[in-house]
Amino acid sequence: MSKVTLPGHLDVLVVGAGFGGMYMLHRLRGLGLSAHVVEAGAGVGGTWYWNRYPGARCDVESMQYSYSFLDELQQGWRWSERFAAQPEILRYANHVADALDLRRDISFETRVTGARWDEDAGEWRVATDLGQDITARHLVLATGCLSSARLPDIPGIGRFAGRVLHTGQWPHEGVDFTGQRVGVIGTGSSAIQAIPVIAEQAARLTVFQRTPNFSIPSRNAPMDEPYEQSWKQDYAARRAAARKMRTGILYELNPKSALEVSEAEREAEYERRWQAGGTAFMASFSDLLLNKDANDTAAEFVRRKIRSMVQDPAVAEALAPTNHPIGTKRICVDTRYYETFNRANVKLVNLRQDPIEEVTEGGIRTASGLHEFDTLVCATGFDAMTGTILAMDLRGAGGLSLRQLWADGPRAHLGLMVAGFPNMFMITGPGSPSVLSNMIVSIEQHVDWVTELLARMQARGLTRVEPTAEAQEAWVAHVNEVAHRTLYPQANSWYMGANIPGKPQLFMPYVGGVGTYRERCDAIAAEGYPGFTLTAGARAVAA
Numbered sequence: 171m172s173k174v175t176l177p178g179h180l181d182v183l184v185v186g187a188g189f190g191g192m193y194m195l196h197r198l199r200g201l202g203l204s205a206h207v208v209e210a211g212a213g214v215g216g217t218w219y220w221n222r223y224p225g226a227r228c229d230v231e232s233m234q235y236s237y238s239f240l241d242e243l244q245q246g247w248r249w250s251e252r253f254a255a256q257p258e259i260l261r262y263a264n265h266v267a268d269a270l271d272l273r274r275d276i277s278f279e280t281r282v283t284g285a286r287w288d289e290d291a292g293e294w295r296v297a298t299d300l301g302q303d304i305t306a307r308h309l310v311l312a313t314g315c316l317s318s319a320r321l322p323d324i325p326g327i328g329r330f331a332g333r334v335l336h337t338g339q340w341p342h343e344g345v346d347f348t349g350q351r352v353g354v355i356g357t358g359s360s361a362i363q364a365i366p367v368i369a370e371q372a373a374r375l376t377v378f379q380r381t382p383n384f385s386i387p388s389r390n391a392p393m394d395e396p397y398e399q400s401w402k403q404d405y406a407a408r409r410a411a412a413r414k415m416r417t418g419i420l421y422e423l424n425p426k427s428a429l430e431v432s433e434a435e436r437e438a439e440y441e442r443r444w445q446a447g448g449t450a451f452m453a454s455f456s457d458l459l460l461n462k463d464a465n466d467t468a469a470e471f472v473r474r475k476i477r478s479m480v481q482d483p484a485v486a487e488a489l490a491p492t493n494h495p496i497g498t499k500r501i502c503v504d505t506r507y508y509e510t511f512n513r514a515n516v517k518l519v520n521l522r523q524d525p526i527e528e529v530t531e532g533g534i535r536t537a538s539g540l541h542e543f544d545t546l547v548c549a550t551g552f553d554a555m556t557g558t559i560l561a562m563d564l565r566g567a568g569g570l571s572l573r574q575l576w577a578d579g580p581r582a583h584l585g586l587m588v589a590g591f592p593n594m595f596m597i598t599g600p601g602s603p604s605v606l607s608n609m610i611v612s613i614e615q616h617v618d619w620v621t622e623l624l625a626r627m628q629a630r631g632l633t634r635v636e637p638t639a640e641a642q643e644a645w646v647a648h649v650n651e652v653a654h655r656t657l658y659p660q661a662n663s664w665y666m667g668a669n670i671p672g673k674p675q676l677f678m679p680y681v682g683g684v685g686t687y688r689e690r691c692d693a694i695a696a697e698g699y700p701g702f703t704l705t706a707g708a709r710a711v712a713a
């Protein structure tokens with residue numbers, strides 16, 4: 171790949187060349203602004219560039235997990251499966267980069283280490299790990315929500331003599347587990363996808379589970395051509411409808427409460443959704459995330475399914491989640507996950523009963539003894555939503571440190587901007603629907619909103635924008651209030667920051683829904699950006 175020279179001065183510097191950064195670059199070019207993307211990886215694709223573990227697959231149907239902004243793109247691209255696997259999504263990201271000729275404005279293998287707002291110059295000074303110093307009037311953080319992989323801090327982990335892998339930083343050459351003894355720590359989405367595939371290759375697989383998760387079968391299959399055509403013929407209308415949905419995904423919502431129907435009707439609805447597969451299971455009834463009694467009916471249905479799929483009753487019981495309402499941790503979607511525990515070469519270690527004591531040269535010692543293996547796979551998740559942003563030393567007006575400002579949890583207006591950090595935008599930042607939604611739908615909405623604001627500023631000669639502290643506080647309170655109307659805060663999830671020791675516990679994404687959120691953002695733009703201060707030089711001006 172030929173090296174691109176990073177310009178010294180820009181209108182906009184974008185951090186990250188995943189789906190957010192790629193689309194942002196395309197829109198900025200459309201405004202005629204000088205824009206450049208800095209990307210840590212050697213290629214585009216973000217999440218899909220890094221998460222190459224076996225079985226990695228999107229849990230949003232492929233006909234809906236793609237850009238909608240260019241009709242030729244959505245008509246021309248053909249997905250091979252109902253749920254696309256990581257290599258195919260990465261091919262798609264590269265196809266888009268080619269089609270839009272994006273790479274000439276992307277510096278790969280370069281990491282932004284910090285940025286400082288220079289009030290006098292009215293611009294950001296951005297530093298990279300290659301020692302570059304770039305000035306840019308605007309800074310866009312398209313850094314992803316799950317991009318800081320986290321290894322567990324288990325005593326002795328550095329001592330392990332074999333290979334230690336993290337699902338979110340998977341070797342690009344792939345890993346052949348044939349004949350190996352493998353240990354997997356974690357049973358979140360990544361592990362649930364990887365375990366069945368590793369089990370088929372490895373000689374022996376030991377899974378270390380701290381908390382069981384609910385998972386729904388994906389019923390993944392080769393793409394059905396009539397289904398693909400039905401989407402392509404109606405793409406504009408279906409995309410428009412998806413944008414109004416709570417999750418940005420078009421699926422059938424049952425408006426009824428789980429508690430208003432007979433037991434037979436409830437069971438039939440769950441069974442129909444279970445057979446259809448995928449996350450639409452959570453739309454079986456309207457109150458599954460609002461009412462614990464309603465939620466219990468769905469959770470119990472899935473627990474019964476687990477007991478029917480797993481032959482050893484003790485293993486089935488260990489795999490059946492009881493410590494959080496279904497859907498309050500991201501629901502997993504799998505291909506033969508629970509059935510994998512019927513294999514003779516797979517063993518489940520329930521860390522609740524048999525906790526880890528240490529990692530040794532040869533494996534993991536739990537209270538019951540040593541479990542030996544050659545490779546340790548950590549499917550242990552991410553410092554979600556804030557980890558990558560705070561890995562950079564970001565300093566706003568007057569030298570204000572974002573790390574300090576967010577010491578008690580992230581505060582941002584609409585999840586888009588932070589008071590005290592002028593001209594800095596976040597794509598799917600904390601306080602926006604982001605991880606609770608179809609990420610591409612949310613990315614497009616944020617990028618479009620930022621583009622419109624920049625266009626407005628350009629047209630009026632405005633150079634500086636910042637949210638007011640009052641508007642930000644009101645939004646943060648609203649995000650919190652809406653979250654607490656649901657069952658979400660009842661789970662110790664990464665949505666709450668609960669997976670990182672010492673991280674403030676605060677519900678980070680906006681539960682109010684993609685459609686409602688979009689209406690709010692659009693209204694703010696239409697009303698001339700109340701809650702934001704726009705200035706030309708030192709003058710405050712109405713937009």
Ligand code: NA7
Nearest residue numbers: 322355356357358359360361380381500549550551552664
């Ligand atoms: P997750 O969902 O954060 O899962 C991480 C898993 O690792 C989870 O089961 C954790 O158990 C477990 N874990 C983490 N640290 C430890 C230690 N120290 N000991 C034992 N077990 C541990 O990450 P994923 O990568 O699976 O998924 C992230 C998102 O990516 C997913 O939601 C999709 O959106 C895609 P715990 O639950 O904390 O007890």
